[in-house]
Amino acid sequence: MDRPANHRVLNRFFEKPGFKRLANQTIEALLPLASVPLALIIGAFMLLALNVNPLTAYGALINGVFGSTFGLTQTLVDATPLLLVGLGVVIAFRGGVLNIGGEGQITVGALAASAAALTLNQWPAYALIPTCLIAGALAGAVWGGIPGFLKARLGVNEILSTIMMNSIAQQFSLYLLTGPMLDPSEKAAGTSIAQSALLPKASWLPTLVPQTLLNAGTILAVVLAIFVYVFMWRTTIGYRIRAVGLNPDASRYAGINVRLYQMLALTLGGLFAGIAGAVQVMGVQRRMMDGLSGGYGFTGIVVALFGQLHPLGAIPASILFGGLLVGSDQMQRTTQVPSAIVDVLLGMIVLFVVSSVIWSRYRARRRQTHV
Amino acid sequence: MSDLFTLSVLMGIIVSGIRLATPYLFAAIGETFAQTSGVLNLGVEGIMLMGAFSGFYIASTTGSLWLGLLTAAVVGILMGLLMALVSVTLQAEQGISGIGLSLFGLGLSSLLFEKTIVSVVAISGFQPIRIPILGNIPYIGDALFDHSILVYAAFLLVPLSIYVLNHTPIGLKIRAVGQNPQAADSLGISVAKIRYLTVSFGGMMAGIAGASLSLALIDLFQENMTNGMGYIAVALVYFGGWNPLGVLGGSLLFSFVNAFQLWLQVKGVQIPSNIALMMPYVLTIVALAFAANRARQPTALDKPFERGES
């Protein structure tokens, strides 16, 4: 394993760049950014076909994010689970495994955090909040660790197992929410909506801006992003995970237990998605309900990629996608286009992003590995 | 509970299982070709939805089911070409482009549905065809030989694709491109051409898989009607170890278990429905974990190829 060479690719954000390299890096960083307007231009033609003025629509999109305190804070609220899931995807991806089990890991993380909060409802906030977060993280880690174990020990492909684990988590959640965890007041009223009771106030994450949903979970996510950066680039374990991802054969030759580190990468991926679930119940929803994962498990993968598979890059990427989610909903409301167009736009943005980002990343990596 | 293990229940499981397995088979066999050549297409879900919608729209406006099926196939090819453009020419990360394609297909099919058909309507789809002689065998005839043409086609696809992949020059090229693109390239095989071919074939099959729902099994279109089937189909390719026979086994196992858990519920067996509903997913993982001799993944799977390197 040729460490110095790879070191250069992976640390290109933090090294002293020469002029030419700086130019290259600027282009590589800006390419994905350009894909958003490209998708929006194609979207403009679709809006015209729907008899909607694209200027009005996109004006509303921007206004939805920047036009009010609520829009700005909501962008960060949506960015938070995206960042947390994205961090997990970064670790897994750097370890050479694709974690598409985010949806299920968010769900079990949220279930565990809610269960802890509802059981320990007499505890004070300073003890309950960390306990709930840890419960969510552990549940997510287990949900990610099972595919990791199956891959390491029994050779079960992680794409298969994480897809299946998403469905299992969904049914498991419905089982708990219609049975053991069903809100007693729902049972009493006879309505039986599949949701848990309201979590005790002591478990609520502190609100940062009054009358908005912005909560301390956002700060936690940013701190964790820095932590992941340090972990992946400044510790031996992190280095080995990256080594396994870059070149499993060379790593094996160098004496690294490839399977163990891939399992670890999937487990850590689940852990961060689990925290995302805990933050969603404790900071935003304040009760567990069906459909809590809300697609963040998939969009988080895109965020990780958009952030160049770097934990710090994932921070602006998550804000951008949070803004897109918030702004495109505003666009739908202002122009009354079918909300499906939001999916179309996001899908196109992902396709454009992925075409540009990885294109430049692979080029950079090839420059390294084949010199 | 005791009346659960009867011949009629078994036949019932087979009938439902075969119907449930049909869309998975189409989509997963198509995906097998793409993956064997080295391309992971996670966009099957979106392609299925576009196929389901376009097939239904054309069939309901022209009155021709075959024209609808053809449209679904063409739309599937177009979506496949889009995936190939992104993942082969632009060398994008395949798993993530697939997620983008799925989102795009989900949105576009819903959008077009709202703007054209507006509200759920049903059509008369492909009718079951009872095969002469075989169809008259007691029990077995009803279970195996009284299905619509698309169901038979899905199952006939299995031996056909085994033959193509293992015994034809094109099949050899597909496998070569997936195992060692550099070597294949040096032998004069165009890696890009083969991958475009397999991914658009996979797209066509996913489009037909969607149409099998909207034109033969459910006979209507509803927004997001595939409900994650495309992802399960991709998982079944891994289950089958890139072998159409294994894919068939996986599709049938998943579908039979799903049909079985419905029987558990119908017969009033005392387990919560959500626990019963987990069974197909759990058993698919468990079955794969205990199946010995895992097939070797195509070496170049999920890795873009650029000419002239190394």
Next chain:
Amino acid sequence: MKPVVFRVSLLAVIATMLLAACAPAAAPATPTAAASASVFKIAVVFPSAHNDAAFSQSMYEALLTVQKDMGGPSKVEIAYSENLFNVPDAAAAIRDYASKGYNLVIAHGSQYGTSLEQIAPDFPKTAFAWGTSLDTFQEAGINNVFAYQADAEQGGYVQGVMAAMLSKSGVIGITGPVEAGDAKLYVDGFKQGVLATKPNDKVNITYTGSFSDVSLMAAAATTQIQNGADVLTGSSQSVVGAIGVCKDKNVLWFGQQWDQASLAPSIVVSSQVYDWVPTLEDMIALVQKGVLGGKGYTLTFANKGLVIQYNPSYTVPADVKSAADAATQGIIDGKITVQP
């Protein structure tokens, strides 16, 4: 190659920015008092698609009827956002509609309650409504929230009575989505109706664990029919899959939440339809008088919010029809009580 792509992209960025900057400031958010505008503005937030052939569509069509009755789009303006199963997104939508001066903002999903309780106090001049629930949050000091629910078990009971009389095999199947909420109420009521009529009939229930899995819903219906059921019913938007199977096998079907006769005119006997029109009209009248909430509505047979809509293409035998009418009357009179 790359610089070209870059330049084109950069141009695109700049062009978009310029266009966006020139765009007229979108949707001037001027919160207007409820009574000041001559146009009554209603916004509704749906958890599923507005055309889901079930719960959301029943509300959407009622809104269109109200709009027509009150004089068309020039008198009543309707805006909607759909597929907002993600509650924070729905909460943002509710808040946004309120800030844009909509007179009545409807949160059409019971999962939105917690959010609404937080939003409503910030917009004291806007009326909100949500369902299915009866909690108007008045105990929490909130006076601008209406609540509504449907006693789905009532229609379930009446259709159960008819199902028992129409079934020859004595086996009746129910295909539900998730054992919760509105679906559970309907299923429980239906079962009571069957067993009250024919205590020895068998009612088998299957759940698919999903509101949208059409394929598994079709398989569930197939399984029920193979098990001997000759009358089926079910709930959620995914039952369209089950209705198709019933049509092929010529098995009777009872619809729920929306008139499903058009999907299979030959086999749909009747549908329990939610008529939100009287509820909406009452709410609008109150809002126009300055009362912005505090009232809970329940759709029942008694207040004509629940209607058994018979399929004109299917002839219901006279004795079945009269038994259904008797059951309906019994529920209205309180002689029959259906346990929710």
